[in-house]
Amino acid sequence: MxxxxxxNLNTVFITAFTLAILVIFLSPFAFMVFTSLKTxxxxxxxxxxxxxxxxxxxxxxxxxxxxxxxxxPDGSVKEWALLKKGQRESTFIDPANTAAGEIVWQGSxxxxxxxxxxxxxxxxxxxxxxxxxxxxxxxxxxxxxxxxLIGTVISCVLVAYGFARFRFPGRDLLFIVLISTIFxxxxxxxxxxxxxxxxxxxxxxxxxxxxxxxFANAYNVFLLRxxxxxxxxxxxxxxxxxGAGPMRILWEVILPQSYPVLMAITVFHIVFxxxxxxxxxIYLSTARDNWPISVSLSMFNGIYGSRPQLIQAGxxxxxxxxxxxxxxxxxxxxxxxxxxxxxx
Amino acid sequence: xxxxxxxxxxxxxxxNSFRNLSPKTRREMRTGYLFLSPxxxxxxxxxxLPIVASFFFSFIDLRITDGIASAPKFVGLANYIQMFNDxxxxxxxxxxxxxxxxxxxxxxxxxxxxxxxxxxPIGIFLPLFIALLMNSPHLKGQMAFRSLFYMxxxxxxxxxxxxxxxxxxxxxxxxxxxLVWAGMPKEMTxxxxxxxxxxxxTYILMGIxxxxxxxxxxxxxxxxxxxxxxxxxKVDGANGWQTFWNITFPMISPxxxxxxxxxxxxxxxxxxxxxxxxxxxxxxxxxxxFYNLYLYKNFFTFQNMSYGATLAWFxxxxxxxVTFLLFYTSKYWVYYAGDSxx
Numbered sequence: 001m002x003x004x005x006x007x008n009l010n011t012v013f014i015t016a017f018t019l020a021i022l023v024i025f026l027s028p029f030a031f032m033v034f035t036s037l038k039t040x041x042x043x044x045x046x047x048x049x050x051x052x053x054x055x056x057x058x059x060x061x062x063x064x065x066x067x068x069x070x071x072x073p074d075g076s077v078k079e080w081a082l083l084k085k086g087q088r089e090s091t092f093i094d095p096a097n098t099a100a101g102e103i104v105w106q107g108s109x110x111x112x113x114x115x116x117x118x119x120x121x122x123x124x125x126x127x128x129x130x131x132x133x134x135x136x137x138x139x140x141x142x143x144x145x146x147x148x149l150i151g152t153v154i155s156c157v158l159v160a161y162g163f164a165r166f167r168f169p170g171r172d173l174l175f176i177v178l179i180s181t182i183f184x185x186x187x188x189x190x191x192x193x194x195x196x197x198x199x200x201x202x203x204x205x206x207x208x209x210x211x212x213x214x215f216a217n218a219y220n221v222f223l224l225r226x227x228x229x230x231x232x233x234x235x236x237x238x239x240x241x242x243g244a245g246p247m248r249i250l251w252e253v254i255l256p257q258s259y260p261v262l263m264a265i266t267v268f269h270i271v272f273x274x275x276x277x278x279x280x281x282i283y284l285s286t287a288r289d290n291w292p293i294s295v296s297l298s299m300f301n302g303i304y305g306s307r308p309q310l311i312q313a314g315x316x317x318x319x320x321x322x323x324x325x326x327x328x329x330x331x332x333x334x335x336x337x338x339x340x341x342x343x344x
Numbered sequence: 345x346x347x348x349x350x351x352x353x354x355x356x357x358x359x360n361s362f363r364n365l366s367p368k369t370r371r372e373m374r375t376g377y378l379f380l381s382p383x384x385x386x387x388x389x390x391x392x393l394p395i396v397a398s399f400f401f402s403f404i405d406l407r408i409t410d411g412i413a414s415a416p417k418f419v420g421l422a423n424y425i426q427m428f429n430d431x432x433x434x435x436x437x438x439x440x441x442x443x444x445x446x447x448x449x450x451x452x453x454x455x456x457x458x459x460x461x462x463x464x465p466i467g468i469f470l471p472l473f474i475a476l477l478m479n480s481p482h483l484k485g486q487m488a489f490r491s492l493f494y495m496x497x498x499x500x501x502x503x504x505x506x507x508x509x510x511x512x513x514x515x516x517x518x519x520x521x522x523l524v525w526a527g528m529p530k531e532m533t534x535x536x537x538x539x540x541x542x543x544x545x546t547y548i549l550m551g552i553x554x555x556x557x558x559x560x561x562x563x564x565x566x567x568x569x570x571x572x573x574x575x576x577x578k579v580d581g582a583n584g585w586q587t588f589w590n591i592t593f594p595m596i597s598p599x600x601x602x603x604x605x606x607x608x609x610x611x612x613x614x615x616x617x618x619x620x621x622x623x624x625x626x627x628x629x630x631x632x633x634f635y636n637l638y639l640y641k642n643f644f645t646f647q648n649m650s651y652g653a654t655l656a657w658f659x660x661x662x663x664x665x666v667t668f669l670l671f672y673t674s675k676y677w678v679y680y681a682g683d684s685x686x
Contacts, residue, residue, distance in 0.1 A: 011483075015482070015484045018478075018489055021477075025493065028504075028508055032507050043516050158379050161379055162376050162379025166376030169361035170357045172355035174380060178383065178387075179349060184395075187636065187643070187655075188657060189395060191649055191653045192401060212386065215389070246375050277502050282644060298620055311506050318500050319503045322499065337564075
C-alpha cells in the first residue's frame, strides 16, 4: 500500500465508528456468555463485575473471611481479609503474613474494592441440557429441518423450473399470484387450516408442519427461477436435440449448474426450520415429546425465568447450530438475499 | 421481486390465448402446468380454499370443539357487528392516538399503529445507515463487517428475545447497569418491558437484530449504482447531500420500496414478540395487546374460530388496501432503471 494506513484519517474514523456500532450491536452475545457462566449469587451480588467473578475468601481460624483491596499509606494496595467490620475502622488479617496478627485500618470497608477472581460455572449448561432433555429436543428439531428441507427443495425446484423454462398462457399471472402470497396475513389462512387439521386429528403431530412444505413457497421459487433464467438455454436445447425430456434436462443440465442457489435455499431453510417458533407452538404445544428447540426454550423460560444464568445458557445451546451453519456458509446466505431483494 | 407485480395487467391471458394452440405449444403448456402443479395444488389447498373458508367462517358461529364437519349456524353479520363495537379491536381511529396520553385501555389497532409508526422509520433508516457505512470506500474489512452485522439475523427468534431481555433486565441487565455507571440515579432507570412508555423501545431493541436482511439488500442496491453517475455529479460540483438525494436515493428506491412494503405488512402482523416477552397478556396496561395478538387469543385461547376469522379478514382487507396504495404511490417515487420487464 502506497499511503500508510494511519495517514488516512477518514479510514481510521469510519472504521473505528463502524466497529463501535458493531460492538454495541453484538454485545448481547457477550452478556449471554458471561451470564451463562455465573451462579445465582454472582448475578445478584452488588458491585460484581459483568464477567463471571467470585470474591476470593481466606480461611482464618475456621472462619471464611472476605478479601478486600486495602490502600496503604505508602500508596500501594494490599489484599487483606476482613475480620471485624466497623463504621470508621475495621480489623484485617494479612493472608500473606498471618503472624502479624490483627491490623486495624482507618476508613469504611464498604468503599473498598474486591480482588475479583474469574470463576466460571460450567454446570449451568449441564443443568439446562438435563432439564429440557436437550438431546431429544435437538433430534426433533433436526428431524423437522431435514424432512421439510427435502420437501421444499424438491417442490420449489420443480415449480421454479416450470416458471423459468416454459412459455404458456397464464404463466405470468400465476407467477404474480405466487409473489402476492407474501403479503397475505398468516391468520387468514391459518384459522381454517388449523380447524381442518384439528378435525382430522393432526394437531399434536408433525404432519401439519411438514406436509405444506412439499408444495413450494414464493421466496424459494423466486430465488430458483431467477437463477435458472440466467443459465444459457443452449445447453438445454442441445440436450433436447439429443432426445432428453424435460425431467432429464432439469436433472442433468440445470441442477448441476445450480449448486450456489441450491446451497442458498438449503441453508435458509435449515435456519428457518431451526428457528421456527409459532408453527410448532400452535401445533405441538400439547405434544411435549415433539417439541423443537424454540418451543422448549420458551417453555423453559416460563418456569426458570427467575434464573437468568439458565435462560442464557439455554439460549446459547439453541443458537449454536444456526451460528455455526452461518459461519460455514455465509457466502450462500448473502448471495441468496441479494437475489430476492434486488433482482427484478 | 415486486417489479413483477406491476405487470399484472399484461399478465392476464385472454381466453383466445388458450385456443388454436399448435401441438408444440400445447405440449409445452402441458409440461409447464405439470411442473407448476405442486404449487398450484398447495396454493389451492393451503391458501385459496382457507381464504374462502375463513370468509365463510366469519358469517357462522364456529367453535373449535365443533370441528368443521358440523352443520354451520349462520349468524349473518353478527361477527362484524361485534367487531365494530369491540373496544379491544378499535376500528375508530380516534382510539388509536389518544391512549398514550390517557389512562384508558388502548385498542389493539391503536397499539399496532402506534408501535408501527415508531418501528417503521427505524426499520428503514437503520439498515440504510449501516449499508451506507458498509459501502463507504473508507471502511476497512467490509466483508467481515457485512457478515457480522448480518449474523444476528439467523439467531433463533426466541433466543434473541431472551438475550435482549437479559440485556434490558431492570436489575441485572447491562443497559441499566451502564446507565447507573454513567451517573443516572438508579430509581430513574427505565423499567423496559414492564413500563407502558418503555415497552415499545424494548420491542424495537429486541427487533434490531432483524435488520440484517434489509441491510444486505440495501447494500447490494448501493453497490449497483453506476460509478459514472457519481463521477458526473462530482464534475457538476454536487455536495454530499445533493449526490445522495439526486443519485443514490432514486437509484436505490426499488430496494427501499421492497423493504418498506415488507416492513409494513410485517408490522401489521406483529405479535410474536409480545407473546413471548409479556406472555401475550397485554401487560403493561394493555399497551402490548397488538391486533394480531388479540386475534390469536380469540382463535387459540378462547377457541372462537368465527370471530378470529372475522378479525383476520378485516386485517387482510387493511393490508390489501395499504399494499395497493403503496404500489400506487410507488410510481411517483420508485425509479426502475431500464425496462421494467424481465
